[in-house]
Amino acid sequence: xxxxxxxxxxxxxxxxxxxxxxxxxxxxxxxxxxxxxxxxxxxxxxxxxxxxxxxxxxxxxxxxxxxxxxxxxxxxxxxxxxxxxxxxxxxxxxxxxxxxxxxxxxxxxxxxxxxxxxxxxxxxxxxxxxxxxxxxxxxxxxxxxxxxxxxxxxxxxxxxxxxxxxxxxxxxxxxxxxxxxxxxxxxxxxxxxxxxxxxxxxxxxxxxxxxxxxxxxxxxxxxxxxxxxxxxxxxxxxxxxxxxxxxxxxxxxxxxxxxxxxxxxxxxxxxxxxxxxxxxxxxxxxxxxxxxxxxxxxxxxxxxxx
Amino acid sequence: xxxxxxxxxxxxxxxxxxxxxxxxxxxxxxxxxxxxxxxxxxxxxxxxxxxxxxxxxxxxxxxxxxxxxxxxxxxxxxxxxxxxxxxxxxxxxxxxxxxxxxxxxxxxxxxxxxxxxxxxxxxxxxxxxxxxxxxxxxxxxxxxxxxxxxxxxxxxxxxxxxxxxxxxxxxxxxxxxxxxxxxxxxxxxxxxxxxxxxxxxxxxxxxxxxxxxxxxxxxxxxxxxxxxxxxxxxxxxxxxxxxxxxxxxxxxxxxxxxxxxxxxxxxxxx
Numbered sequence: 001x002x003x004x005x006x007x008x009x010x011x012x013x014x015x016x017x018x019x020x021x022x023x024x025x026x027x028x029x030x031x032x033x034x035x036x037x038x039x040x041x042x043x044x045x046x047x048x049x050x051x052x053x054x055x056x057x058x059x060x061x062x063x064x065x066x067x068x069x070x071x072x073x074x075x076x077x078x079x080x081x082x083x084x085x086x087x088x089x090x091x092x093x094x095x096x097x098x099x100x101x102x103x104x105x106x107x108x109x110x111x112x113x114x115x116x117x118x119x120x121x122x123x124x125x126x127x128x129x130x131x132x133x134x135x136x137x138x139x140x141x142x143x144x145x146x147x148x149x150x151x152x153x154x155x156x157x158x159x160x161x162x163x164x165x166x167x168x169x170x171x172x173x174x175x176x177x178x179x180x181x182x183x184x185x186x187x188x189x190x191x192x193x194x195x196x197x198x199x200x201x202x203x204x205x206x207x208x209x210x211x212x213x214x215x216x217x218x219x220x221x222x223x224x225x226x227x228x229x230x231x232x233x234x235x236x237x238x239x240x241x242x243x244x245x246x247x248x249x250x251x252x253x254x255x256x257x258x259x260x261x262x263x264x265x266x267x268x269x270x271x272x273x274x275x276x277x278x279x280x281x282x283x284x285x286x287x288x289x290x291x292x293x294x295x296x297x298x299x300x301x302x303x304x305x306x
Numbered sequence: 307x308x309x310x311x312x313x314x315x316x317x318x319x320x321x322x323x324x325x326x327x328x329x330x331x332x333x334x335x336x337x338x339x340x341x342x343x344x345x346x347x348x349x350x351x352x353x354x355x356x357x358x359x360x361x362x363x364x365x366x367x368x369x370x371x372x373x374x375x376x377x378x379x380x381x382x383x384x385x386x387x388x389x390x391x392x393x394x395x396x397x398x399x400x401x402x403x404x405x406x407x408x409x410x411x412x413x414x415x416x417x418x419x420x421x422x423x424x425x426x427x428x429x430x431x432x433x434x435x436x437x438x439x440x441x442x443x444x445x446x447x448x449x450x451x452x453x454x455x456x457x458x459x460x461x462x463x464x465x466x467x468x469x470x471x472x473x474x475x476x477x478x479x480x481x482x483x484x485x486x487x488x489x490x491x492x493x494x495x496x497x498x499x500x501x502x503x504x505x506x507x508x509x510x511x512x513x514x515x516x517x518x519x520x521x522x523x524x525x526x527x528x529x530x531x532x533x534x535x536x537x538x539x540x541x542x543x544x545x546x547x548x549x550x551x552x553x554x555x556x557x558x559x560x561x562x563x564x565x566x567x568x569x570x571x572x573x574x575x576x
Contacts (some may be wrong), residue, residue, distance in 0.1 A: 011572035068308070071422050081414030086325050095318055099311055099422035142569055143418055 006057035031192035034202030075149035134165030315431020351383035405498035486563035
């Protein structure tokens with residue numbers, strides 16, 4: 001059980017976290033959601049020990065963190081962290097495993113198991129820069145799974161990934177939920193909705209809501225049943241013709257320009273590879289996308305809809 | 307604190323240095339420079355010191371430079387080895403220890419490490435790893451000069467070996483506070499280049515300010531030099547220091563720099 005008592009953090013004048021109290025029992029995945037600046041990443045960083053809270057106490061299994069006895073029990077995928085480009089991923093993962101107390105032989109077996117789990121056993125002798133962005137993300141997730149931790153924090157695990165890689169990471173997480181309690185943060189509501197049963201909503205540095213997917217209250221946040229959303233952030237503005245062409249696609253229910261170069265596409269969920277088809281269409285028309293979220297971005301979901 | 311994890315960081319630091327482009331270039335340069343130094347300077351100068359025609363002039367020259375104590379050594383090769391080593395190893399230590407923490411912090415790799423080890427273990431492991439690297443460099447050059455002495459066969463090998471032992475510890479005492487100071491700079495710098503620039507800036511500006519203050523404002527200001535890693539560098543090269551200044555000051559400095567580094571590293575967000 002992870003418990004946070006009265007966690008507060010300020011950067012200069014700006015209060016980023018304001019007296020956060022929450023308890024997370026072991027079990028199904030938990031989502032932390034909130035718009036940019038809500039304090040999710042700061043909270044993750046404080047739980048992981050990357051920075052100190054100004055006030056408050058964090059306990060994991062009744063042990064006050066940080067504590068060396070919890071190394072290997074609590075794992076984190078930090079946002080934007082990279083492995084050392086000079087060493088092969090196997091060498092670095094084995095080093096992490098050995099730091100967690102595994103013997104040389106055990107660390108070799110553990111790294112093989114982890115790399116197989118994330119589908120990267122063939123890339124073990126490669127250095128991080130020889131891998132694609134999606135694969136690097138997988139390696140970073142694999143380091144969080146070394147030594148079978150009981151709690152894993154994933155901060156924006158699928159951010160910046162193409163739909164196929166994002167989907168495979170979601171599948172990986174889904175396959176591990178029996179043994180590991182995941183705490184995830186993401187802008188992608190539909191992703192969290194698919195993975196998590198428990199949801200903590202943050203806004204302005206405060207914990208504003210706790211929701212459970214089985215509760216009726218989540219209906220306010222959930223998307224419609226038969227359609228799903230894609231949020232596209234393009235490198236350039238789409239022409240009116242292209243917007244109309246997308247709107248006329250068989251799978252598309254509606255497309256709305258939400259802000260400059262950002263579009264919300266509502267599509268029928270019967271087609272699982274709709275996102276791939278849409279991106280292919282846009283590429284053929286000479287448009288590059290900057291970011292793609294499965295679902296509405298949280299800003300769209302919680303605020304623009306109001 | 308786990309000694310085992312400190313040892314693992316120390317070992318990995320060694321690999322990190324040797325596998326980096328900077329490390330390989332440093333190693334190649336080091337071997338090339340020392341080959342030239344040993345053959346062209348140490349060996350030839352020792353021959354000059356031995357020859358009856360130039361011996362007196364050479365002794366006078368070194369004496370003028372403050373190396374009177376060193377000239378008394380029974381092995382001329384080591385006299386010149388010392389003169390070169392005492393100026394080159396501290397600089398080598400500055401460059402080789404420039405990236406103990408900063409690149410890992412900038413890249414985010416440090417986050418993976420702090421999930422598995424305390425900041426004290428990381429800091430200490432990296433620091434000891436850097437000492438091992440510098441000690442290895444010193445030892446390689448000492449073995450090379452011993453080989454040269456053995457090859458020439460003009461000096462007692464026992465006397466040479468004993469002197470080499472003394473030289474090794476003196477050189478180590480010079481580089482250890484420098485490495486600890488680099489550890490401290492690493493806690494707030496963001497790249498190895500920045501660390502090196504900060505090092506030279508801090509040293510040059512501090513000596514300048516202390517010198518001016520001592521001259522015009524406050525006569526005892528020179529004691530502030532004791533807080534700097536390269537204090538008494540010349541006196542140490544001339545072996546004209548008291549035992550406390552020779553051994554005590556570097557150890558106290560090292561401890562102080564490491565404590566400050568730990569405090570700063572512990573407070574900073576990574």
